[in-house]
Structure formats: structure tokens, C-alpha cells
Amino acid sequence: MSYIIPRFRHPCTAPNGIGYTRKDYEGALSTLCAGCGHDSISAAIVQACYEMSVEPHLVAKLSGIGCSSKTPAYFLRQSHGFNSVHGRMPSVATGANLANRDLIYLGVSGDGDTASIGLGQFAHVMRRNLNMLYIIENNGCYGLTKGQDSATADVGSKTKSGQANMFSPVDPAGLALNIGATFVARSFSGDKAQLVPLIKAGLHHPGFALIDVISPCVTFNNIPASTKSYAYTREHMSAADVVDFVPAAAKYGADGAIDVKMPDGATVKLRRLPDHHDPRDRAAAADAVMTTRERGEVLTGLIYIDTDHPSLHEMLDTTETPLRALGEKELCPGAKALEAINRNAR
Amino acid sequence: MKPLESVNEFVVRFANVNGTGSASANLLFAKSVFRMGIPICAKNIFPSNIQGLPTWYEVRVSEKGYIGARGDGVDLMVSVNAQSLAEDVACVVPGGYFVYDDIKPLPAELARDDITVLGLPLTEICNREYKEPRLRQLFKNVIYVGALAALVDIDFEVLKKLVADQFEEKKKLIAPNVHALELGYNYARKHFPCPLGLRLKACDKTGDSILLDGNTALGLGAVYGGATVVGWYPITPSTSVIDTFRNYAAATRQDPETGKNNFAVVQAEDELAAIGIVIGAAWNGARSFTATSGPGVSLMSEFLGLAYFAEIPAVLYNVQRCGPSTGMPTRTQQGDVLLCAYASHGDTKHVLLFPSTPKEAFDFAADAFDLADRLQTPVMVLSDLDLGMNDNMSPPLVWNDNRKYDRGKVLTAEDLENMKEKFGRYLDVDGDGIGWRTYPGTHPTKGAYFTRGTSHDAYAAYTENSDIYLESMRRLEKKWQTARTLVPAPETERKGKGRKRGALYYGTTMHAAREALDRLAEEGTELDAMRIRAFPFSKEVEDFIAAHDEIFVIEQNRDAQMRSLLINEFDVNPDRLVRILYYGGKPITAHDIHEKIVRHLKDGARSQNVA
Numbered sequence: 001m002s003y004i005i006p007r008f009r010h011p012c013t014a015p016n017g018i019g020y021t022r023k024d025y026e027g028a029l030s031t032l033c034a035g036c037g038h039d040s041i042s043a044a045i046v047q048a049c050y051e052m053s054v055e056p057h058l059v060a061k062l063s064g065i066g067c068s069s070k071t072p073a074y075f076l077r078q079s080h081g082f083n084s085v086h087g088r089m090p091s092v093a094t095g096a097n098l099a100n101r102d103l104i105y106l107g108v109s110g111d112g113d114t115a116s117i118g119l120g121q122f123a124h125v126m127r128r129n130l131n132m133l134y135i136i137e138n139n140g141c142y143g144l145t146k147g148q149d150s151a152t153a154d155v156g157s158k159t160k161s162g163q164a165n166m167f168s169p170v171d172p173a174g175l176a177l178n179i180g181a182t183f184v185a186r187s188f189s190g191d192k193a194q195l196v197p198l199i200k201a202g203l204h205h206p207g208f209a210l211i212d213v214i215s216p217c218v219t220f221n222n223i224p225a226s227t228k229s230y231a232y233t234r235e236h237m238s239a240a241d242v243v244d245f246v247p248a249a250a251k252y253g254a255d256g257a258i259d260v261k262m263p264d265g266a267t268v269k270l271r272r273l274p275d276h277h278d279p280r281d282r283a284a285a286a287d288a289v290m291t292t293r294e295r296g297e298v299l300t301g302l303i304y305i306d307t308d309h310p311s312l313h314e315m316l317d318t319t320e321t322p323l324r325a326l327g328e329k330e331l332c333p334g335a336k337a338l339e340a341i342n343r344n345a346r
Numbered sequence: 347m348k349p350l351e352s353v354n355e356f357v358v359r360f361a362n363v364n365g366t367g368s369a370s371a372n373l374l375f376a377k378s379v380f381r382m383g384i385p386i387c388a389k390n391i392f393p394s395n396i397q398g399l400p401t402w403y404e405v406r407v408s409e410k411g412y413i414g415a416r417g418d419g420v421d422l423m424v425s426v427n428a429q430s431l432a433e434d435v436a437c438v439v440p441g442g443y444f445v446y447d448d449i450k451p452l453p454a455e456l457a458r459d460d461i462t463v464l465g466l467p468l469t470e471i472c473n474r475e476y477k478e479p480r481l482r483q484l485f486k487n488v489i490y491v492g493a494l495a496a497l498v499d500i501d502f503e504v505l506k507k508l509v510a511d512q513f514e515e516k517k518k519l520i521a522p523n524v525h526a527l528e529l530g531y532n533y534a535r536k537h538f539p540c541p542l543g544l545r546l547k548a549c550d551k552t553g554d555s556i557l558l559d560g561n562t563a564l565g566l567g568a569v570y571g572g573a574t575v576v577g578w579y580p581i582t583p584s585t586s587v588i589d590t591f592r593n594y595a596a597a598t599r600q601d602p603e604t605g606k607n608n609f610a611v612v613q614a615e616d617e618l619a620a621i622g623i624v625i626g627a628a629w630n631g632a633r634s635f636t637a638t639s640g641p642g643v644s645l646m647s648e649f650l651g652l653a654y655f656a657e658i659p660a661v662l663y664n665v666q667r668c669g670p671s672t673g674m675p676t677r678t679q680q681g682d683v684l685l686c687a688y689a690s691h692g693d694t695k696h697v698l699l700f701p702s703t704p705k706e707a708f709d710f711a712a713d714a715f716d717l718a719d720r721l722q723t724p725v726m727v728l729s730d731l732d733l734g735m736n737d738n739m740s741p742p743l744v745w746n747d748n749r750k751y752d753r754g755k756v757l758t759a760e761d762l763e764n765m766k767e768k769f770g771r772y773l774d775v776d777g778d779g780i781g782w783r784t785y786p787g788t789h790p791t792k793g794a795y796f797t798r799g800t801s802h803d804a805y806a807a808y809t810e811n812s813d814i815y816l817e818s819m820r821r822l823e824k825k826w827q828t829a830r831t832l833v834p835a836p837e838t839e840r841k842g843k844g845r846k847r848g849a850l851y852y853g854t855t856m857h858a859a860r861e862a863l864d865r866l867a868e869e870g871t872e873l874d875a876m877r878i879r880a881f882p883f884s885k886e887v888e889d890f891i892a893a894h895d896e897i898f899v900i901e902q903n904r905d906a907q908m909r910s911l912l913i914n915e916f917d918v919n920p921d922r923l924v925r926i927l928y929y930g931g932k933p934i935t936a937h938d939i940h941e942k943i944v945r946h947l948k949d950g951a952r953s954q955n956v957a
Contacts, residue, residue, distance in 0.1 A: 057794060060630070060786045073796055073808075080786035082629060083798040084622070085652050091577065091614065091622025096786070098575045098610045098623070099632030103787050121622070124615040312612075319606040323574035324631035324785065328751055330608050331572040333598040335745045341566065342742040345556035346381070 017053035025050045027074040037189035037215030037230075038068055038137045042075045044192050045106070045135075048199035049076065052247065059104045060096055064089040064118060067144055068110030068137035068215075076106075087118025090125035093132050094312070100322035101313050104203060105132035112142050115151040115170040122172070126181040126208050131311040133202040133209045136172055137189070139217035140228035147220030158225035171293065172212045177286045177304055183209035184285065184304040185243075188233050189216070191300070198302060200245035201268040207311045214298065238292050240276045240301035244269040260305050270302055279305050347460035350441040351543035354384050354409035356421040358494075361434045362487075363427050365397030371487030372403040374512070375494060376737065378504045379407055380557055382548040387413035387857065388557075388737050389933055394582065394675040400430040409551055412864075413739050414857025417935025422498070422544055424490055426468065432456055443542055445490070445497070464538055466493055471529055485526040492530025499541035501548060502531065556704070556742050560733035561637075563704035564663050565590025566743065567711020568635055569598065572751050573661070575634040576611040577623025579642065582675045583731040584665035587637035617642035621649040621660065628659045629797060631756070631785035633715045635661035640669050640682045643689060643726075650724050651690025652799040654822075657772070657781070659718035659725070659754070663711065666730040668931040677931030678731035680853055683907035686726050687881055693819065697725045697829055698881040702856040704740035706879075707733060713834070719754035721829050722780060730902075732854045732933040755782040762792040770804040771795040772818060779825030826882055833880035836887050839863075840875040848874040848894040849926075849943075850887075851901065852908060854933065859900050861936035866943060873898070878908065883915055891918055898943055900926040902934050 013022050025046040030039050049056065056078035063069035065086035072081045084092045093107050114122045114136050125134070140153040149157075152172065153165040176184045183205040187195040195213065202209035214233045216222045222229045227236075246267040258279070260268040270279060277284035285304035292299040319326075350356070358375070362368035369390070376388040387406040393399040406416055419439035425431060425446035435452070438444050440460040446452065448465030457463075471489055472482040495505055506524055513519040534540055564587045568576075578588045592611050599608040614620040620636045627634035638646065643664055653660045668674035669681045686698055697717060701707040710727045718725040755776075762769065762784070769792060772781045781804075784793035795806040802818065803809045840849075840863060851859040856877055863873055876890045891897060891912065899909040906925040913920050926942050928934040 055790060057790045058787050062626075078791055078794045080784075080794050081796040081798075082626070083796065083800070084625075085648055085799060088618060088622045088649065091619035092626035092629070094612060094614075094619075095575055095577060095623035095626025095628070095632075095634060096630040097626075098612070099627040099630035099634070100785075100787065103630075120615055121619055124619065128612070313610075316610045316612075317607050318610050319601045319604065319608050321601075323608065323610060324627075326572075326574060326608055328572065328749075330601075331574065331599065332570055332745070333594075335747045337598065338566075338570075338743045338745050342554075342556050345558045345742075 016050055018055060020050065020053070020056070022046060022050045024078070025056060025076055027072075027077045030074045031070065032067060033219045035218040036067070037139060037217070038071050039074070040189040040192065041135065041137055041195070041213055041215055042071050044195045044199055045075050047192070048196050048203065051196070052200055052203065054104065054203070058102070059106055061106045061108065062089050062093045062096065063108045064110070064113035066110040066113050066142070068108055069113060071108055071137065087113050087116070088121055089113070090118065090121040090130070090134075094125060094128065094130055097130055097132060097312070098318070099324045101131070101318070102322050105130075106203070107132055107134045109134065109136050111136060111138045111140060111150040111152040114172060119151070119170065123175070123179055126176055126179050126210070128312045129180070129182055129207040129309055129315070131207055131313065133199070133205070133211070135199075136210070136212045137215040138172065138212055138228070139215050139221055140226065141217050141221040143217050143220060147217070154227040157227040158223065159221045160223055171289065172210065173303055174286065174289045176210045177282060177289060181210050181304070182207040182306045182309045185210065185302045186212045186214070186298070186300045188214045188237060188300060190230055190234065191237070194239065194243065194300060197243045197245040201243060201302065204245070204262045204264060204266045205305070206263045206307055207309055233298060236297050238297040238299050239273060240288065240299055240303060241273055241279065242271040243302050260307060262307060268302065268305065279303060282306070347441050349443070349462050349543045350421055350439070352421070353545055353547050354407055354549065356407055356544045357416055357419070358405045358407070358422045358424065359420040359437070360403040360424045361427045361430050362401050362403065363429070364392055364395060364399055364401040366487070367484045368401070368426065368487045369403070370512075371491050372405070373737065374488070374505070374508055375491050376405045377557060378495070378500050378508055379405065379546060380552060380739070381504045381508065382501055382546055383550045383552050384409055384546060384548070385411045385413050385551050385555075385739055387415065387739065389415055389732070390736055391932060392676050400427055407546065409549055411551060412857070412861040412936065414859070414861055415933040415935040416861075417937030422542075424494065426486070426490060443544065445493070462542075464497075466490065466533070471533065475529065485522075488523055488526035489530035492527035493534040494530070495527065496531045496534035496540045497538060497542050499545040499547070552739070554742050555739050557737045558704040558740055559586070559735055559737050560701065560704050560707040560729050561586040561665060561735060562590045563707035563743070564637065564711045564727065564729060564734070566594060567708040569594050570708070570745055571633065571712030571715040573633045573635050573715065574609050575623065575627035575632045576609070576636065577614050577620040577627075577634070578611070578636050579614050579617045579620045579638065581617075581639045581642050583667055583735050584637040584639050584642075584663065586735070587663055587665065617645040618649065621646040621662070624660045624662070625649055625653050625658050628718070633661070633719070633751075635663065635714075637663040637665065639665050639667045640685065641672065643682060643685055647689040650696065651692060651694045653724045654690065654694045654696065655799055656797050657722040658797070659722055661714045661718050662724060662726045664726055664728050665734040666728060674931045676731070678854070678902065678933055679929055679931060680728070680730055680855070680902040681907070681929070682728065683903070683911060686728060687911055695826065697721060697723060697833060699725065699727045699834060700852040700879055701727060701729055701733065702853055702877065704733070704738050705743055708743045710834070716752040717832060720752050720780070720832060721825065722754060722783060723825070728853065730854055755780060757782050757784050757788070757793060759789045762789045765792070768805070769793050769795075771806040772802065772821070773804045774821050774824070778828045779821050779823070780828065830882045830884055833882065833884065835884045836879055836890070837877040838886075839877050840873065842872050842874060845872055845874045846895045847897070848876065848890060849898040849900060850876055850878060850890070850908070850912070851899070852878040855900050855902060858934045858936045858939055862939035862943065865936065865940050871947060881911065883912070887912070888916055891916060891922070896922055896924060898924045898926045898946075900934075900939055902929055903927065904929045
């Protein structure tokens with residue numbers, strides 16, 4: 001790892017629509033291993049937020065525990081961050097979102113955090129359709145404890161220790177489809193062209209958006225016998241679509257793509273690749289995930305999207321004002337109301 | 347044996363089958379006594395079961411105002427459950443009364459010649475009056491309350507008014523219920539010498555008191571205290587706290603224009619998620635709480651440690667039940683004191699509040715939010731099943747409309763704009779161990795910080811530097827000392843000149859302890875007494891211990907947990923703190939406390955140290 005942030009910036013870095021440069025979206029220097037896939041994802045988050053002109057302080061970034069969960073320190077310096085406990089980021093994000101519905105919630109998790117210790121919370125945050133973007137930095141192994149298999153490791157896949165994994169893998173995207181997630185995508189940390197528009201779309205999605213990003217661990221799980229290595233993923237990627245994200249203000253012509261309208265006016269444009277499913281069809285999406293997996297391929301792209309399903313706030317019918325902004329006037333029924341309670345208790 | 351004679355001082359116990367609708371009839375009895383101006387204490391002893399097992403309801407009537415459990419037997423037993431007949435006959439005190447449904451005669455082996463047995467043909471009356479089995483069962487309960495009214499001289503008008511109040515919304519149910527009461531009343535008048543030696547006489551000893559369960563009080567306190575986000579997971583005996591909050595918030599917290607909810611309640615997948623929701627919401631500036639019981643706190647411990655170290659307000663109501671493990675879920679105990687005080691690994695400690703009455707439960711439920719925000723740490727209110735699920739007599743609930751929520755040290759965008767020095771989330775700028783916090787989204791370029799459970803410096807940056815780590819741990823200790831001055835002070839309950847013996851107690855032990863100490867005083871043993879209301883202990887607790895040679899620590903657990911906490915915090919010589927314990931799962935009784943203290947005074951040494 002490096003230990004100095006280079007001061008050099010590309011000369012053509014221009015301010016975005018709200019006057020911020022890309023640098024304003026960066027964070028502290030990464031302490032991950034050189035070449036770690038996670039750093040590429042952080043860079044994709046920076047790029048997506050910069051290009052979307054997101055106000056950094058209106059993002060809350062949350063994580064659990066593990067290599068992946070350290071990364072929120074490495075992007076969006078002006079955002080509040082919360083590195084919580086192992087596997088429990090979804091509940092913290094739920095509470096945070098309920099307190100203030102006006103912020104953007106970005107959760108970063110790993111495969112251990114999501115598919116092992118936090119599988120329960122991961123499942124239930126999807127059931128609640130919490131309005132957040134949940135990125136899994138999926139490397140199939142435990143990095144911080146030196147390379148043990150994680151629950152997303154494929155059967156037969158080997159880490160540097162040389163042991164082949166024996167246990168059936170958890171496929172976060174497949175699970176998400178099954179349990180009712182309203183935005184399910186998969187990508188690869190080595191494919192920024194695909195990842196950046198997916199992040200943009202996920203940030204705009206009015207409910208729970210999952211992006212399962214294959215993100216090779218260069219130190220423990222990047223050997224030829226691993227199915228989460230750079231080489232394997234590149235060779236076995238099967239993109240379902242080409243995704244483009246069009247902000248509300250932009251104009252675009254009709255080009256035969258599937259346009260998915262976001263409630264804020266933005267559009268996700270999807271060009272379906274030949275022989276691929278309609279991403280608005282959950283059953284077809286689940287089928288596509290299964291069949292590509294059986295072919296030994298990794299299906300990437302926007303696998304499923306449904307922007308009509310009510311989010312948690314809508315289901316709870318909470319007020320439009322952030323709950324945290326309410327005071328005594330709105331919240332306290334007052335002394336007189338207590339008299340009635342006392343009367344009924346006599 | 348001469349039948350018992352007493353006016354306004356006796357114990358009635360009802361033996362029922364759970365799931366038969368007896369609870370509302372029994373409450374009718376309790377409330378009618380209360381409305382006659384006589385203090386009562388009503389305890390539900392119920393099984394962890396939905397239908398079919400024995401359940402008891404005990405009403406202690408006490409004009410003297412002793413509203414803890416008395417212990418030492420029952421004066422008048424109303425038996426409507428054949429399953430528990432033997433033990434129900436056995437617990438009647440000599441001279442007492444046994445009223446039962448005489449569908450079958452009392453078995454010969456249970457017969458006692460030292461009690462008065464009254465057979466009430468409940469089943470027969472019901473079968474004659476009602477065709478539907480469901481009605482027979484429901485009205486059977488009302489009929490025995492009617493009979494009891496005659497037997498102990500309840501003002502029948504009071505009963506009728508109560509029924510009218512109860513069915514205010516379903517008026518057509520009033521007449522049939524009054525009729526059922528009359529069936530029992532008239533039968534008893536005709537066949538028994540009414541009233542019995544045990545009888546009621548209206549008086550004026552209840553003042554403006556209310557009858558309320560502690561869980562309702564906690565739920566209301568949370569509404570008044572401004573909670574907006576609730577994460578919870580169902581667990582006996584805490585569930586009705588959330589029901590109260592949800593129902594009362596739904597009734598009082600809708601936006602007047604849009605009708606939308608000014609609150610959010612999420613039933614989480616488990617207790618870990620429940621407390622995670624609370625912490626996430628509190629971190630983001632909302633007042634947030636959960637309600638649970640011991641097993642839930644065990645699961646929440648990791649998160650509580652995070653909230654302690656990352657300094658996030660969180661409010662938790664623990665309605666304690668009988669442990670360890672699943673224990674006896676529908677029985678009471680004060681068994682989570684140590685668990686809550688030190689929940690989570692490493693050097694962690696938490697602010698605890700111990701309410702004794704529904705009024706205090708209400709007050710502490712609301713105060714917990716101010717304390718948590720001010721101290722930026724979890725605050726737990728330790729109620730228990732006895733307080734939480736029984737209708738306890740209590741001073742009325744009050745609220746001061748001028749009260750402002752204390753949101754603690756929170757910087758606004760303007761504050762940040764005007765700040766000259768660099769913002770440090772964990773900088774102790776005021777010397778009280780508490781830093782200033784910012785809510786996410788406050789200012790575009792100032793005030794953001796990274797919240798973490800890993801070691802951090804004053805600016806919230808990760809550090810493994812020992813000196814910086816020590817500095818932050820010492821600051822948390824300083825904050826703890828600040829907490830000592832902010833938590834509710836203890837109550838001095840009895841104080842005499844130069845007494846060398848004292849008693850300490852807390853929570854629901856209060857009523858029984860007061861009565862036991864009164865009895866001791868009548869017998870010539872005067873003790874000072876103090877009621878602990880919070881942890882960390884205020885200086886008054888320290889002074890009280892220092893001022894006495896021998897202190898009885900009265901509590902409801904096996905391991906004398908509060909005593910351990912006192913020894914641990916104050917370096918007290920353990921010999922000076924005498925354990926007075928009851929932990930069988932029913933509410934502690936005055937009889938038991940009295941007996942154990944007397945035994946210690948007589949035998950001295952460590953005899954009492956075995957409960």
C-alpha cells in the first residue's frame with residue numbers, strides 16, 4: 001500500500017454541475033493491499049457521485065466489518081460514515097434511514113459480512129425494501145483474517161491455502177431475487193464501464209438496490225484455481241445488458257433500449273444483449289441467474305429492476321419531514337392528554 | 347378455629363384456567379375495591395402458555411397502604427380451577443375462607459377443619475342461564491365476582507359503574523354483565539352469611555392514585571419523551587410496551603394535514619437488528635428505543651458496546667423476567683442488573699435506571715432520552731415483569747408542558763460555520779468528558795466524521811496508538827463521573843439519628859421492603875433505608891454505605907447482583923453488605939424480607955447469606 005496521497009491531479013478534472021471536482025468526492029488514503037478490487041469500487045463510487053453531482057454531505061455511508069467495510073473511509077470525505085459491527089450494517093442503515101429519509105444511504109459490505117454472519121440482516125433489509133444502495137465487495141474469502149473461504153466461494157474453488165471449498169455457495173443476487181429485492185445487479189471491480197452506471201442507477205433507485213460486485217482479493221484469492229480471481233471473472237463474465245444512466249435533465253433519442261423511469265425523473269437505459277432476459281421480469285431474471293451459473297458463467301449487469309414497489313417509509317406511511325427534525329410540538333401529546341389517561345386508570 | 351375477621355386488610359386469590367377470560371373479571375374485582383378508596387396490590391401469576399394451564403390473580407387489600415405482596419398465605423381463595431385444587435386449599439391461612447365451584451364436592455383428603463369452605467354452584471348457574479358454551483365460560487367469571495361482592499361487601503353500585511365504564515363503547519353488553527353480577531350476588535346473599543369476617547369498607551386512602559401497568563407507563567413515556575423510531579422484537583414480558591407506544595402514537599402523532607405518521611415502528615428479525623435500528627436512528631439524530639427482556643439484552647450486547655465506545659445515544663427498556671437462559675418467561679426477577687451494567691466485551695458500562703412505580707416508569711422512560719442525548723451513551727430502564735405486567739397502584743402521571751427535550755451537545759450548520767478551531771467529534775472541550783456531535787447532512791464541508799467501534803482519536807480517526815487510546819478511555823471514565831451527577835438521585839426512605847443499620851433496595855422490591863421495615867420498626871428494630879434509582883451510583887449512595895455498619899441489600903436474584911455492583915464500584919468491605927434475597931419468580935413479599943432480616947439479627951454472622 002501507499003502511505004502518501006499524491007497531490008497530482010489530472011489537469012482536465014473539471015468541476016461538476018454543483019461546482020465540486022472529483023477530488024471533493026475522494027476520501028482518506030486506502031490501507032488495503034495494492035491492486036485490491038475494493039479500491040476500484042471506491043473509485044467507481046467516486047466517479048458515479050461526481051458525475052451525478054451528488055452533494056457529498058447528503059450521503060450517509062455505512063458498513064459492517066471486514067476489508068470491504070473499511071472502504072467507506074476511502075471515498076466521500078464530507079459524508080458521515082458509520083463502520084458498525086460485523087454483519088449488522090443493514091439494521092443500522094434501517095434506523096438511520098427512518099430517522100432522516102432525505103439523505104442518500106450507501107452501504108458497503110463484504111461477502112463474509114453479507115452472506116455469513118449478516119445473512120439474516122441482509123435478507124430482511126431486502127424484505128423491507130429500504131431505500132439504499134447496498135454494494136457487496138465479493139471476493140469469496142476472508143481477507144482480514146488471512147484468506148479463509150467465505151460463504152460465496154464456489155464449490156471446488158481454491159484460495160491460496162490450496163484447500164478446495166466443499167460447501168454450496170450463497171449467491172447474493174439469486175437470494176435477492178428470491179426474497180423480493182427490487183433492484184438486483186452484479187458487476188466486476190475490473191469493469192468500471194459497467195459498474196459506474198450501475199452505481200448511478202442504484203443510487204437513484206427508490207428502494208433497495210443491490211450490486212454484488214466480484215472484487216478479487218489479490219493477496220489470498222487471486223490464483224488460477226479460484227473462481228473469484230481477476231482472470232477467471234474476466235473469462236467467465238456474461239453481461240446481460242449494457243446499462244446507461246440518464247439524469248432527469250438530459251435529453252436522449254429513442255434507440256430501442258428499455259427505458260426504466262425513476263421517480264425523480266432520471267432514466268436507466270438498458271440495451272438488452274442477444275438471448276438475454278427482460279430485467280423487469282423477476283422469474284426470468286432468477287432463471288437467468290441459475291442457468292448462467294450452471295454454465296459456469298457469471299451473469300453481470302442489471303439483472304432485475306422494479307421501481308414501483310413501495311419503500312419502507314411508504315409502507316410505514318411516515319411523514320415527509322425527516323423524523324429527526326420533529327420536536328416537542330409534533331411529538332409530545334402534552335399534560336392535558338395525560339389527565340384522560342389518569343382518569344381511565346382509576 | 348375462629349374465622350378471620352378483618353376490615354380492609356386481607357389477601358384474596360383467584361385460581362383460574364388461563365385463556366378463559368378470567369383476567370377482566372378479576373380486574374373488575376380489584377378495581378371496585380380501588381374505587382372504594384382502599385389501596386390494593388394486584389399480581390398476576392400466569393403460565394408461559396396460551397390456554398389451559400393454571401393461572402392465579404392475587405389482590406391484596408390494604409387500607410394501611412401496603413401494596414407489595416404480603417406473603418404468608420391467602421385469606422380468601424376463589425377457586426375456579428380443579429387442576430390446582432390441592433395447592434389452592436393448602437395455601438389458605440388458618441381461619442381463612444375457600445370459595446369454590448362446587449360442581450363436585452371437595453375431595454375428602456383436601457378437607458380442612460380450620461377454614462370456612464363455601465361451595466358456589468357456578469357451573470350449575472351458568473348451565474341454567476346460558477345456552478352457548480362460550481357465554482357459560484365468560485359469565486362464570488362475572489358471577490363469582492358478583493358473589494364475592496356480597497361476601498366481602500363491595501358497594502354494588504361501584505361494580506355497576508365499572509361495568510358501564512368498561513363497556514362504554516359496547517353498551518349492549520352492560521345489561522348482561524350486570525345481570526351476571528346479580529346472579530352471583532343474589533345467590534351468595536341467599537345462601538351464605540354475608541358479609542364474611544373479611545370485608546370492605548369504603549375509605550379515602552387512594553387519593554389521586556391510578557392503577558396502571560408499568561409497560562403501559564413505559565410506552566407512554568416513550569411517546570412523551572419524543573421517541574420517533576422503534577426497532578423491536580417480540581419477547582415476553584416486554585411486548586406490550588411497544589403495543590402501547592404504537593397505539594398511542596397512532597392516536598396522537600399523526601400529521602394534522604397529511605395524516606401521515608410522525609413515528610416509525612419496525613418489528614425487526616431479531617434483537618440484534620432491533621438495537622441496530624435504534625443505534626442507526628439515534629446516530630442520525632432521532633430519538634429511538636427498543637423494549638426487550640433478558641434474552642434480548644444478551645443478544646444486543648455487542649451493539650451496546652459499540653454504542654458505548656462510539657458514543658451513540660440509545661434507549662432500551664428491559665422488562666426483566668426470570669432467568670437464566672429462557673428461564674421462567676412469565677415470572678419476575680431483578681436478574682439482569684449485572685448483565686446490563688456491563689453489557690459487552692472490554693471495559694464497558696452503562697447507565698441504568700430503576701423505576702419502582704408506574705409513575706416512575708413513565709418518568710424514567712422519558713428522562714432516558716434526555717440522559718442518552720446528554721451523555722451520548724446507551725441508557726437502560728430496568729423494569730421487571732411485576733411492575734410491567736401487573737396493575738400497580740401509583741401516583742398519577744404528570745407532564746410539564748414547558749419541558750424542552752434536552753438533545754445534548756449537537757452542532758448546527760451555523761455553529762460549524764462560526765467555529766474557529768477544527769471540529770473534533772471526541773474532543774472534550776467542556777471538561778465533562780462529552781464531545782460535540784453532528785448529525786449527518788448538517789453542513790456541506792464541515793462536521794463530517796467517521797463513526798467506528800475501532801479505537802479512534804479525538805477527531806474520530808482510526809488509531810492504534812496506546813497513549814491516544816488511553817486518553818479516550820480515560821475521557822469515557824470522566825463522562826461516567828458526569829453521569830453520576832445527572833442520573834436520578836436515590837430516595838432516602840427512612841432516616842433516624844445515629845442508626846448503625848440500614849437497608850438498600852430498588853425497583854419493585856420497594857413496596858414489600860417498606861412494609862417489612864415497618865414491621866421491624868414496630869418490633870423495635872429501626873433501620874435507615876435508601877432506594878437506589880440509578881447506576882452509576884450517586885454520591886448519596888456512597889455516603890449512606892459509609893454511614894452504616896451493616897446494610898441489608900434487598901433484591902430479587904440469587905447472586906446479590908446489586909450488592910456486587912456496590913462492592914465493585916465503591917470498594918466496600920463485603921461483610922458490611924448483607925444479602926436479603928428472594929428469587930423464586932413471584933414478587934418478593936414483605937413476609938419473606940422480614941423473616942430473613944429477623945433471622946440475621948438473631949443468628950448474626952452469615953446465616954442470611956444463603957437465601
